[in-house]
Amino acid sequence: MKKLSILGMPMDLGQLRRGVDMGPSAIRYAGINERLNKLFNEIEDLGDIEVGRPAVKVDSDTGLRNLELIADKTKILAEKVDQVVAKDSFPLILGGDHSIAIGTIAGLLQHYQNLGVIWYDAHGDLNTPETSPSGNIHGMSLAVSLGLGHPMLTEVGGETAILKSENIVIIGARSLDEGERELIKEKGIKVYTMHEIDRLGMTTVMEETINYLKGKTDGVHLSLDLDGLDPNDAPGVGTPVMGGISYRESHLAMEMLAESNIITSAEFVEVNPILDEKNKTATAAVALMGSLFGEKLL
Structure with missing residues (x-):
């Protein structure tokens, strides 16, 4: 495989629980x-973007936490x-909370006209300032x-850097707020909840996802939140x-994505070592990266 560029984004500003800033480490x-050395011709580790430890600021108009800092x-x-x-080069971003996806996707949209996104997550992260029960931007x-939310955030990549709702697949959803459910229906976003995964099986879910995105996208980004996995397998999440x-279903999903050859970028987010057990969640993340990039047992 070609060149891989690893970039850490140690940001925990999008939610309340500290510790996820240590995820990249x-x-x-x-x-x-x-793990990945043998799978790429060249790997460059670009280190971490400097975030620091700023105090929490709540925007008085919207109730959003750390709006300016996150922007x-x-x-x-x-x-x-x-x-x-x-x-x-293939961008692999290490989080940090899921608010970092605002930046990742904005950067990718400078290059792709029809970017596809696989959102592997327990949550939809589809709240807006009007629907959010918390004001936490990692849930938005x-x-x-999609261009919905505060202008300071939606214009991070410029006014035209907007994702198309028909190019999104959410996998693993099991906690959705009322406003998110309404938005999913309104926008026709494709979602595989745990009900569908249990009923259809991960093989069918991934086959359908790949077929759904393959023909109409010019690149596909995997945004994998470790809380998509069961807490028994990934306890270190906020x-x-x-x-x-x-864990096994997730490996199968990654292996099928590797075989499909559609993934052009990826981020792994919400690893919180403070809440973890002997770095179990970060170890799971690295193992899943191995499968995503074509690691094989035989």
């Missing part, structure tokens, strides 16, 4: 470079991702990428939801 400690930092990430794609990132996708 935990993933590196779990051996990401050693500023995701804009930096968008520029970095843009640069990585421009030099024909996919809506922002918002765990019981009854999630198993």
